[in-house]
Amino acid sequence: MAKDYRLIPEDIPSIMRVATYNRILEDFLASNTQAVRVDIPRKKPSTIYQGLLKAKRGNGRFASVSVVRRKDTVYLRAT
Numbered sequence: 001m002a003k004d005y006r007l008i009p010e011d012i013p014s015i016m017r018v019a020t021y022n023r024i025l026e027d028f029l030a031s032n033t034q035a036v037r038v039d040i041p042r043k044k045p046s047t048i049y050q051g052l053l054k055a056k057r058g059n060g061r062f063a064s065v066s067v068v069r070r071k072d073t074v075y076l077r078a079t
Contacts, residue, residue, distance in 0.1 A: 021055035025062045028076045035077045045072045052076070 049069045056062040066077040
């Protein structure tokens, strides 16, 4: 019996957005600033907050950075 589909082994590409949040965290560390507000046009604060938290958890280099949300504003703070 012929199948009308194929299963193709392939790795799942990483989400490109994670790279953006990693760059934000790297730029913050390189800036030697104590605190900054993060603004990404056309992104909800909750999306920015969750993206930064996920990037931070996935990389030990960012252990010295706190992601803080106050109402509709997201901040990065050096700890």
